[in-house]
Amino acid sequence: MHVLSGLDVVVAEDLSRLRGQSIGLVTNQAAIDSQYCHILDLFLPFHRRGELNLAAVFGPEHGLFGHTQDNMIEWEGLPDPRTGVVVHSLYGEHRRPVQKMMAGVERFVIDLPDIGSRYYTFAWTMAHCLEAAVEFGVPVTILDRPNPIGGTITEGPVLDLAYSSFVGLYPVPTRHGLTLGEIARFVNEFHLGGAVDLEIIEAQGWDRAQYQDETGLPWAMPSPNMPTVQTAAVYPGGCLLEATNLSEGRGTTRPFEIFGAPFLDGWKLAESLNRLELPGVIFRPLPFEPTFNKHARQLCEGCFAHVTDRSTFEPVLAYVAILQECLRQTGLHDSSTVARPDVFQANSSETGLGGFAWKQPPYEYVNDRMPIDILAGNGWLRGDIENLTPLGEIRERFRTESAKFLQETLPIRGYAH
Numbered sequence: 001m002h003v004l005s006g007l008d009v010v011v012a013e014d015l016s017r018l019r020g021q022s023i024g025l026v027t028n029q030a031a032i033d034s035q036y037c038h039i040l041d042l043f044l045p046f047h048r049r050g051e052l053n054l055a056a057v058f059g060p061e062h063g064l065f066g067h068t069q070d071n072m073i074e075w076e077g078l079p080d081p082r083t084g085v086v087v088h089s090l091y092g093e094h095r096r097p098v099q100k101m102m103a104g105v106e107r108f109v110i111d112l113p114d115i116g117s118r119y120y121t122f123a124w125t126m127a128h129c130l131e132a133a134v135e136f137g138v139p140v141t142i143l144d145r146p147n148p149i150g151g152t153i154t155e156g157p158v159l160d161l162a163y164s165s166f167v168g169l170y171p172v173p174t175r176h177g178l179t180l181g182e183i184a185r186f187v188n189e190f191h192l193g194g195a196v197d198l199e200i201i202e203a204q205g206w207d208r209a210q211y212q213d214e215t216g217l218p219w220a221m222p223s224p225n226m227p228t229v230q231t232a233a234v235y236p237g238g239c240l241l242e243a244t245n246l247s248e249g250r251g252t253t254r255p256f257e258i259f260g261a262p263f264l265d266g267w268k269l270a271e272s273l274n275r276l277e278l279p280g281v282i283f284r285p286l287p288f289e290p291t292f293n294k295h296a297r298q299l300c301e302g303c304f305a306h307v308t309d310r311s312t313f314e315p316v317l318a319y320v321a322i323l324q325e326c327l328r329q330t331g332l333h334d335s336s337t338v339a340r341p342d343v344f345q346a347n348s349s350e351t352g353l354g355g356f357a358w359k360q361p362p363y364e365y366v367n368d369r370m371p372i373d374i375l376a377g378n379g380w381l382r383g384d385i386e387n388l389t390p391l392g393e394i395r396e397r398f399r400t401e402s403a404k405f406l407q408e409t410l411p412i413r414g415y416a417h
Contacts, residue, residue, distance in 0.1 A: 003215035006143030006181070006201040007033045007042070007111055015046050017201075018141070022053040024097070024105035026090075026129055028060055028122070030220040031111040031143075039111050039143075044083055054085050055104030060112060060125040061091040062223045091121070095166060095365075096128035102136055111143040113222045114180045115232040116150070118159060119239045119375060121364075122222065124169040126180060127187045130196050139197035144181035146203050148212035148219075148232050149310075151177050151415060154402035156236060156316035159377035166364045168377045173402040174316045175236040178413070179203070185412040200414075208415050211310065225255040233307055237319025243372035245335060245357045246326060247300055251290030258288055259322065260302015262295055263330055263355050270303045272325045276391070280313030282306045317395050323356075323385050330355025332386060358382070 010018065011033055031039040040057065047054040057064065057080070064080075064087055080087050088094075088101045097105075108129050112122040126142070133140045156174025164170075170187055172178070178186065181200035188196045205215075212219055213229045221227055226235070231254070238256030241248035249258035260266055266285040273283040283303040290296050303322075307313050335357035363371035372382045384394055 003146060003206045003210070003217055004034065004204040005145045005217060006203055007031060007039055007145075009201050009204060010143060011042055015043070015052065018107075018109065019046065019051050022055045022104050022106040023109045024056045024058060024102070024107070024138075025054060026058040026060075026108055026110040026112060026126065028062065028064055028112060028222065030113040030222040032218060032220050034217060036218055036220075040083060040085070044085075047085075053104065055106070056101060057085050057087045058090050058097060058101070058125075058129070059087060061121045063089075063091075090125050090128065095125065097132040097136075099136075102132075102138075105136075105138060107138055108133055108140045109143065110140065110180070110184075111145075112180060113145055113220070114147070114183075115222060115226060115235060116147045116175060116177070117232075117236045117239065118156075118172050118174050118176055118377065119167040120222075120235075121166055123180060123183050124166055126184060127169050130184060130187055130192060130198070133197075134192060134195045139199065140184070141199045141201065142181040142184050144179050144200055144202050146206040146210060146212060146215055146217070147177065147179050147208075148229055149175070149236075150211055151179065151182075151206075151208035151413070153177055154406050155314055156398050156402060157376060157378050157381060158401045158405050160379070163369065163373055163377050163379070165366050165374045167374060171405075173398075173405050174377070175402075177208075177406065178409070179415075182409075182412055182414065186409060189412060202414055206415055208413075225250055227253070227255075230307065231256055233310060233313070234305055234315050234319075237315035237317070237322075238305075240316075240319050240323065240372070240375055243359050243363070243370070243375050244323065244326075245294065245333075245359065247288075247290050247294045247302070249288075249290070250293035251296060252288055254304070257305050258286060258302065259305070260286070260288065260300040261326075261356075262298050262300050264301045264326060265329065266301030266303055269301075269322075269325055269329060272328070273303065273321060276321055278314070278318050278321060280307060280309035280311070281318050282308055314395070316398060317391060320381070320385060320394060321391055324388055324391075326356045327385065328388065333357040336360055 154173045154177040159168045159171045249255035270283045270285040286304045333355045359371045
């Protein structure tokens, strides 16, 4: 073990810097130390001995222990029968701590393992806690962790604040290359005027180029459809499929690496994608049958995305290419006249959709903008996909925006460069 998470650091210190305080713990089931022990079980003995007070626990999307399988399923908190601690949901009636949740909370302690993509809501749960910290005048401690897909590469467009949502609250690129602690520092210094009394307990020994599976730290699924580090590696692009009638592989054992639909020719798709010679990835044709979510229990054809070189792989560009090739194969179909176009579970003859279509609103609490625009974080990428804009032009726009972000945020980045 050569890398320690922020949680490992405070455990090694016997929680000395948190003792005597009344805390609101913001966390989920993936917040484990290097010995696979969950943060709640590590803190509870101190709580029971009266050495610190767990005033409340706050859980993000998917629940404190990841019990909601799909995305966009709300849950509500209750006292936890095993521990006796009050658990509040930040993905239900409220996505930001409110007054009634703050009884006894004198400090937020946040350990929310992130996966390095702007769409992942945990960073924005953390950001809402920073906003609440300003409102309620409480300090914040972030127990930081390595970015599991590395911290040297940024890719994709920077969020236009006109498209701000819970899958992108502040202006970062799709693949942001930051840790949760660095996002906290970015939000505090660039957008909250430094108003948060913020402490970041950094991971020790992490080289920014390292992926999670190169650190020696254990991997625990941060959400039900994020089973491996490899899933996280494709997710900056793979999540775009949520904004379409394509299956993003939910209901299979390898979501986001597997994708397709009943109306596609997987062999033709793989051939056209491989002809593009996208760096660091090979596409293998694959029939599959999702057990739930889009096209449940229907035979789909599509591909498996095999990442062959992480250092050159461009996940956002690769999945933009996938969307363009699916559109080329079937044409663009209008889903706005289909009943329940957000579900896409009926077969193509029943829906009237014989090909690629955009999902209609609502999506992640947004009712007035297309889901693809919310995920892209702008109003131009959808047009570039529909118009089959050359990938080289799209790549250059991605690189220009992400490089500018990288340069502007150098002062808030820690760790080895």
